[in-house]
Amino acid sequence: MFEKILVANRGEIAVRVMQTAKRLGIATVAVYSDADRAALHVRTADEAVHIGAAPVGESYLDGDRIIRAALDTGAQAIHPGYGFLSENPDFVEKVEAAGLIFIGPSSKAIRAMGLKDAAKRLMERAGVPVVPGYHGDTQALVALAAKANEIGYPVLIKARAGGGGKGMRLVSDPNAFPEALAAAQREAKAAFGDEHVLVEKYIQTPRHIEVQVFGDNHGNAVHLFERDCSAQRRHQKVIEEAPAPGMNEATRQAMTEAAVKAAKAISYSGAGTIEFIVDASEGLRPDRFWFMEMNTRLQVEHPVTEMITGIDLVEWQLRVAAGEQLPLAQEEITATGHAVEARIYAEDATRDFLPATGTLHHLKFPARVDGAALRVDAGVTAGDTISPYYDPMIAKLIVHAGSRTAALEALATALEATEVAGSTVNLGFLARLARDEDFVAANLETGLIGRKQAALTTMAPPLARHVASAVAATSQRPEAGHEADPFSGISGYGHFGAIAHRRVLQRGDETISASVTARPDGALSISVGDDERTRPIIVPRGDAGRVARWPGHVTVFERADGLTFQVPDPLQMAGDAAAGDRLSAPMPGLVKLVRAAINETVKKGQPLLVLEAMKMEHTITAPHDGVIAEIATEGAQVNDGATLVRFEE
Structure with a gap:
């Protein structure tokens, strides 16, 4: 086994790899950019090496600097995590040429599966079912449009390199094909440096089911069952689970056999995922799934597989890279219960999931959840900043229970107990999805979120009690360090009775006023709005509810939603800067x-x-x-x- 490894990644995956390495007694080296000097993965590692500026091209994608960092620190191997250089065959060859070990598949295997068009031709030869489409080299608009007409609309334009929904466009109307093609090619070029696309038949009731495979350098290959990743927005996974709901043994056997066959076709070593598109219009059938692509790395959603099998996939990666055989044979791998994972992102679900930035002034995860095992894979802690340079994922919540129903209830409960303030996050959207009647009933297909996006992303407006909580949090004397103004806490003193104080909050374009009076028992009597007939809300002393106060703001947590109010500086209250022009x-x-x-x-x-x-x-x-x-x-x-x-x- 290795004595020291370098993790060529950041965020939660770097922390995740380091946790297993430390359990095995392996020293770890982190790399970091200017933006990540104080990041959690840097604080977790035994050593850390600065590799450049914040943009990924000047740091995490600079393979030469990473290899130099490994050599300088005496690391024996490099773990790429996922993303960045994890599926770059040129980097693998450079690592090996430097006398280091790449903890992952060979450059030959990565090349074989790296381009979707070539991979599908390879799978066809190996006898793995492939979705109908055009996977050739021609990229002219006229030729691709003709192929789309030949395949039959709707079609899916997909970048042949990379994944994550980037460089992908669904086209239902032939007239929209030229603009969709141009956009997909631009996005593919920006994301992967390769504007080459392929065109495929779009399955009308698709489910995304993938199989975790593992191989070693001794000719062994196994599967670790399947995961369902059908809950997607903009072709990016949101909630993943294992096993796939509604899976029958005949379809599971056909799908896992095809996955292992695909791995063996390229002599695969390490962790990999075979992704299938499934026509679920008639349930899950052995003759209604097709190969989409292979991810030649660990997946973001790997924890659900770990939860149902009890296997540490990172440990397996390390052992296989060190030359060991797979720890278990196929018949020794079993699955129990049901696991679900939700990805918590800094993004605004109400604005079509626009990525968000900001400092995480408040971050709190539940310690446990009734009826299930809870796991939190986080790449940040309170006080860290979500920058525009990297993927805005904050953490993953993973639960494992005896049944899917219990797992989904536990996931929703855990999401509702999570608190984030300082950046817009998707917690409310995730909790609503976990409780959605179609999702709970396993009426799954990749368009589910798109069809229900309005309902899943609509946040109820704040009620008077939410405003009262926010006002109470800004009126009671704050904790030391949160406010420099000694007069920020209200006083109830008055010559002839308690004095009413006016508080003003803002939420978006709306200005909300409230009248606050301190009672003799220390509680606050808060009347929201200007109507004197409104019955006041009594907030006990020091009990504003689930709130987080941060510079210039206060966030009130209602289930999984965070209702954030701005606390205006009365000396600087100016007109609305966004006047609509x-x-x-x-x-x-x-x-x-x-x-x-x-x-x-x-x-x-x-x-x-x-x-x-x-x-x-x-x-x-x-x-x-x-x-x-x-x-x-x-x-x-x-x-x-x-x-x-x-x-x-």
Whole structure:
């Protein structure tokens, strides 16, 4: 076994790998960028090496610097985690040329599965069922459009490199094909450096089911059952579970056999995932699944497999890379119960899941949940910052129970007990999905979230009791260090009775006022609004409920939703800066494409420009009719809140 390894990644996967390494007595080395100097994975490792600036191209994608860090620290092997360099065959070859061991598959296996078109041709030869489509080299619009007509609409345009929904477009109308193709190619080029796409038949009632496979360097290959990842938004997984709901033994046997056959076809070594698209229109049938792609690395959702099998997949990775045989034979691998994982992201579900940034001023996970085992894989702690440079995942909540029903109830309960303040997060959306009647009933297909997006992402407006909690949190004397103003806590003293104090909060464009009176017992009597007839709400002393106060704000937690109110500085209360005559950048990003010009008259909903952030494209549209007075320059890098478009008054 290794004595020291370097983990060439960041966030929760780096922390996860280090935990297993430490349990096995293996020393760990972290690498970090300028943005990650104080990150959790740096604090977790035994040693840490700075490798460059915040942009990934200058740090986590610089294979030469990472290899140098491994050599300088005496590491014997490099674990790539997932993302970044984990599926880069050139990096694997450089690692091996430097006399180090890559904890993963061979460069040959990665190359064989790295491009979706070539992988599908290989699988066809190996006898693995493949979804109908065009996987050739031609990239001309006329040729691809003709292939799409030949396949039959709807079709899916997919980048041949990479994954995660990037470079992917669903096209139902032939007239929309040219623009969708151009967008997919641009996004693929930005995300993977390869604009090559393929075109496939879109399955109308699709489920995404994948099989965890593992191979060693002694010719052995096994599966560790399947996972269902059908709960997706924009082709990115949201909630994953194992085993797949509704799976019967005949289909499981056919699918797992095909997965192992695929692994053996490329002499695969290490952890990998064979992803299948399944036509669920008639249930799960042995003749209704097709190979999509292979991920030649550990998956984000690997914990659900670990929970049902009791196997540490990272330990298996380390043992296989060290030359050992697989610890168990196929017949020795069993599965019990049901496991579900939810990915907590810094993103705004109400704004079509736009990535968010911010400092996590408050972060609290439940310690346990009744009726299930709970696991939290986090890459951050309170006080850390979600930057625009990397994937905005905060943590994963994983539960394991005796049944799917119990697991989903435990997951929803755990999500509702989680508290995050300082950045917009998707907790409420995840909890609503975990309790959705179709999801609970296992009426699954990849379009479920899209069909129910409005209901799943709509947050109920704050009630008077929420406002009262926020007002109480800002009125009672705060804890030391949270507020410098010695007069921030109200006093109940008055010559002829308790004095009523006025408090003002803001939520979006709405200004909320309240009258606060301190009672003799220390409780606060709070009347929300300007109607004197409103019955006051009594908040006991020191008991504002589930709240988090952070600079200039207070967040009230209602189940999984965080209702955040701004606490205006009375000396700086100015008019609304966004007077409706301008559009601001919703996040830091690159102005990829400008579709309008100065002095142009535009209509409400008309696309104005394309903003690229976190490797995804976001179209900015006109909020109303108007004439453009100013618009961002194509190729400009903009910060969160920067003016993108200004309209004539």
